[in-house]
Amino acid sequence: MKGPVPSGAALPEGLLVHFADQRDLGTDLDRAFVEPPADAVADAVVLALHEDLTPDGDVSAALVPDDVVADGVIASRAAGVLAGSSCATEAFAQVSPDIEVVWLRSDGDRLVPGDVVATVRGPLASVLTAERTALNFLGRLSGVASTTARWVEAAGAVDGLVRIWDTRKTTPGLRILERAAVRAGGGWNHRNNLSHWVMLKDNHLTGIDIVSAVASSRSLWPGRTVHVECETLDQVRESLEAGADALLLDNMTPASINMCVAVVHAHGERHGARPLIEASGGITLDLVAEVAATGVDCISTSALTNGAPSLDLGLDLNLEPGERV
Secondary structure, eight states: OOOSSOSSSOOOHHHHHHHHTSOOOSTTOOGGGTSOOHHHHHHHHHHHHHHHHTTTOOTTGGGSOTTBEEEEEEEESSOEEOOOHHHHHHHHHHHOTTOEEEESSOTTOEEOTTOEEEEEEEEHHHHHHHHHHHHHHHHHHHHHHHHHHHHHHHHHTTOTTOEEEOOSOOOTTOHHHHHHHHHHTTOBOOOSSTTTSEEEOGGGGTTSOHHHHHHHHHHHSTTSOEEEEESSHHHHHHHHHHTOSEEEEESOOHHHHHHHHHHHHHHHHHHSOOOEEEEESSOOTTTHHHHHTTTOSEEEOGGGTTTOOOOOEEEEEEOOTTOBO
16 A cells, blocks of 8 residues: 655655645545545535525425335446545435435445445435435545546556645535545545645746745745745746745646656755655646656646546435335
């Protein structure tokens, strides 16, 4: 199993902690690391159900007798990676505590078409009310996990230590859930939000040089990671002089990335420490292996979240005539 620290030696302490807080997938995986916090799940489901049931509830399910029981299974109709099971469970639970959901597969598990991932039993009306909300979460988050797994597999075929990183291009209000799905797919999370660490992009550097910007960041936010976006080799050299913790090599060709990686590692050999190297911008699934081969630590892409199609999962009900509570 891959370790929690990217390739290379002596990365900044703050980034080592950031990676150590995220567990890699493996046979001894602690499932808590691929599941989102319970409060985030509950809050997201409340909003989703409000959206679906305002103002008069489920007017169709209201026609179903209260005592009719439904038995069913949630099954995958496509190959992928499961994620979002806690959201689906919460959706059923918020509609009715009498719905029982039993998971046969866990977040992070690989699926093939026809795999049964859970059983569902409860009052038919309530099951029907919760069904679409539960499946929307499950399909969306499993889609993120499945897309992430494809990127991880493509990059890992070349460099088993390179990390596939997500970005802040997430669905508004669902970032925590989608970041958990990225982890379920074998990926890693970038900074949490704008408060997590300093990232100096081209617009932040208007009217100020990199050395001064990094120094000001250290003064204003001591102990925070300082991450600098670089579009040229000269900017990489300036960022190394400034003592940046991480470099984002933006929209560079693999040849240019190779040159930058060599300069950063030479700096590390001279000083005993080096910044983390991230590649981003213009990288597709077809190109990720070539970028991974350059020796960067992380490859970030918004494709994991805002480009991920939903995974097709469905609820198949077995309605026995006359079955009642």
